[in-house]
Amino acid sequence: MSETVTETRTTFVDHDGFRFALLTLENSGHRPVTLGPASLAGYAAAVSDLDLAGVDAVAVTGQGPVFCAGADLKSMTQAATPQQAEAVARQGLEALGQFAALPVPTFAFINGTALGGGLELALHADHRTAADSVRALGFPEVRLGLVPGWGGIPRTFALLGAAATARLVVTDSLAGKNLSARSAADLGLVDAVLTDEGFLAASLDFAAGILSGRSTAAPRAGFADTPADLDAVRTQLDARLHGAAPAPYRALQLIAEAAAAAGSAGNEAAEICAFGELLLSDEARASIYAFQLTQSLAKKPAGRPDEEPLPVRSVGVVGAGLMASQLALVFAQQLRVPVRITDLSQDRIDAAMSWIAGQLDKLVNRGRLKAADAEAIRALITGGTDKAAFAHCDVVIEAVFEELAVKRAVFEQLEPHVRPDTLLLTNTSSLSIQAIGATLARPERLIGFHFFNPVGVLPLVEIITAPQTDETTLATAFELARRLRKTAVLTTDTAGFVVNRVLTRLFDEVLALIDEGSDPGVVDHALDPFGLPMTPLELLQFIGPAVQLHICETMHQAYPQRFGVSRSLTSLVAGGLPGYLDHHGGISPATAALLPASKAANPDKVRASLLGALAEEVTAMLDESVVAGPEQIDLCMILGANFPFHTGGLTPLLDRETGSAFHPKLRVPIPAAG
Known part of the structure; x- marks a missing residue:
């Protein structure tokens, strides 16, 4: 599997009386910038080839929405021996170390996403700016079964201390959380947050101010760590993981070693050894596999037909319980189309509307939604007891009691009120789609669309087809899942689905x-x-x-x-x-x-x-x-049941523990010593 090579382009910029050598990371294939062996070699060559005569500073930046998305996972997972695995860390440390060792001031202008090795690259600079729109600064390595291997731990420790480093490298990583530019600035990870428009010019202004002495970087808040800070994180890990995943424990060990080194460059040998051992572990291979599943299958779900989907301009929800209320809110919030709720009782409708209003207020109070947007979403959702209100809906979904007779009766009552092309969705968790639609005049427009609780959090939707489901219905269901920002997995109409x-x-x-x-x-x-x-x-x-x-x-x-x-x-x-x-x-x-x-x-x-x-x-x-392959089962267990990455979903775990052979290639044979 070949590496997607990132090139490093060198230009010289005169700005405010200073001359900058500007290294720009770019990918001619329009893929996100990542760093594999060839990319690192090219970056190291660009740094070593710099003619610093007359140059006052060196800066590195990216293009578009990405500064650097991290190491190239495809090439990295080709390592099959301890020597090859350790070489991944050693090459990154050497290449980034060349930049840090330059005899002139260095800057990182973080124009977009900077994750893993990308953030480590930025941390090798003396100063960092970040564009205001950046929402993904972080270390995903521990979630991938690894540790930051290119100096991220000692350099973050030097800036933030042990407790904050443990939060970023371990706790946030396991939770899949990243920092925004402003959060990173508040912590002291970046020196300045600048507007997106004219970001490069503003970054050069900032750098020129540093060089001239007209301005200084924001002062560090300082930190007062104690061994108890890391002990508390370790206790949390024990309660959650029971030692199942080695990466977070190795990361804590490296943080403790950085603290013991009192802010020196850190123990590169220990970092290389830890990274190399973890890269060859079953947990890392399963974690990287799980990560790639959530990326690739989310973008290109198996079974999506080429048929043109029908437009969705309005939605109906049958039921006003908690699940139905969650569905109404998600549809209105993500699609921004009118949503109509019905139930047998106006009291239930009123309770649902009250719950929805309360959820919108919480989102506003937490800063996750603007007040004007909340009011606009609230206005889109209406309710009543008359199913005739669904006459003009493009989609109607039921979320009533999980009983075949009840669901079948809902659709029997609903069908006379809707257009012939209205998409009918059932949120059943286990019942037969064919049986639910057995009495419909047009069963071909009924499809299973199973959400998971809580609807606003879990990203999975199981799409279930019956033998009579037509291609237009299926295509519309897939497109609807995409617009709802859900990952769809197609299953056949079997009890319990996945x-x-x-x-x-x-x-x-x-x-x-x-x-x-x-x-x-x-x-x-x-x-x-x-x-x-x-x-x-x-x-x-x-x-x-x-x-x-x-x-x-x-x-x-x-x-x-x-x-x-x-x-x-x-x-x-x-x-x-x-x-x-x-x-x-x-x-x-x-x-x-x-x-x-x-x-x-x-x-x-x-x-x-x-x-x-x-x-x-x-x-x-x-x-x-039931599904196209074991990958779909794993994706369902990760996104619908919160199985952690280190299990690989389910089948890699079963391979290791039961001798199954769902994914034998995930295990890397390590030659015996000598």
Whole structure:
């Protein structure tokens, strides 16, 4: 896989009495600027070839919306030996180090996105400016199973101290968060934030001011770190990851070493060693695979037809519960088209409208939405009890109780009121699309469009086709997902689709073991070593026992040989209990009274049983062609169930732990020493 080569163009600029050598990173292929071996070599050559005679300063900048998006992942993951892996870090440190060692003042003019190696490049300059529109400054490495390997940790520590470095490199990275230009300036990571218009000229003005002494960089706030700061982050990692992902722990170790070095250049040998070891780890390969999935399949979803989609200029929502209210808000906010809600009761409509207004107020108060925009969105959403109001809607989606007869009745009542070309969406989480539309006169315009809760946060939409769904309906559904800023995964009309089918198989195995008397605590925490976001019983409690019981019953009807209906879950719902757990995460006394006397359980055997069940179910899903391939299952679990990157979604984890072969190429054979 060849590298997308970034070129470094050198020009000389006279500005305000000073002469600047300006290095501009650019990509002739109109791809985002990244740094692979050839790009780094070209950058290093451009720096070493500079004729500094008469030059007062050197600056580096990018073009368009990107300064530098970081290391080239395609070329980086070709490393197959420790020597090759360490060479990735060593070459970057040497190339960026040449820039830092120049005998004249250096500047980075951050015109756009600066992530990972791109931010590290900027940190090798003496001073940094950033355009006001920049919204992505950060270190994604830890989320990718790596650590910043080109000096990012010691250089950030020198500016911000240990606590802030840990936040940027570890905590924000795992959360997928980046800094805006202004947030970076507030922290002290950049010296000045300048307007986008005329950014280069304004940056040169700033640099000339520094050189002339007319102006100085903003003073650093200073920091007073203690070892407890890093200990607190490590404690949080233990609670969340249980040691599952090595990268954040190695990053903390490097931060501690930078602190011990008292702001010196840092321990490059330790940095190179850590980066090299992590690059060859299963977790890094799975993480990079997961990242590339979320980028590539989000832009080019499998199964999207070439058919021209229908326009969507107005939307109807059947139902006024929490899910329906979330849908109405997302449609209005993202599409900026009129949205009409209906329900059987005006009181329910009024409650939904009140909830929507409250959510918009929260967005304004948090600075995520302007007051004028909130008012405009609020005005787009109206409600009432008459389905005739849907007569001119281009799309109508139902979000009513998850019962086949109820959903089928909704569409039977709805169809006479809408145009023949109105797109009909069902937000069902597990029911058959074909069965829901069985009584429709035009079932070809019905399609499953399954959102995940909370709708405004989770980016996945499962698009489910029935045999009668036509190409125009499918194309319109894909385009609608894109406009809603959701990632769409196409599935066939099988019970549970992807996410709920996988999770229900997990719940089924967990509850079967508990119902047989295995220690509930051991069973619930058996998967902790993989650092999943919740234990199975925590997730079941979040979903709600009644909802999950209904899904379990649906899955049992479809696949009685693999899915059962738990005795304890049935009793739990009958007793009106909120879940298996108390407020401290243990089995509640009320639940314990419903369970058999527990016996000791071997966590390794429990773990093997759970993973074996998941591997069996994924294999069955692929055999049934529920999705195009294992990549779609992984994408669903990442975006719909919050599986962390280091698991690769699901199938890379199953490969490693069960000997499956969904993605054997993700594992890198490391030659034996000697």
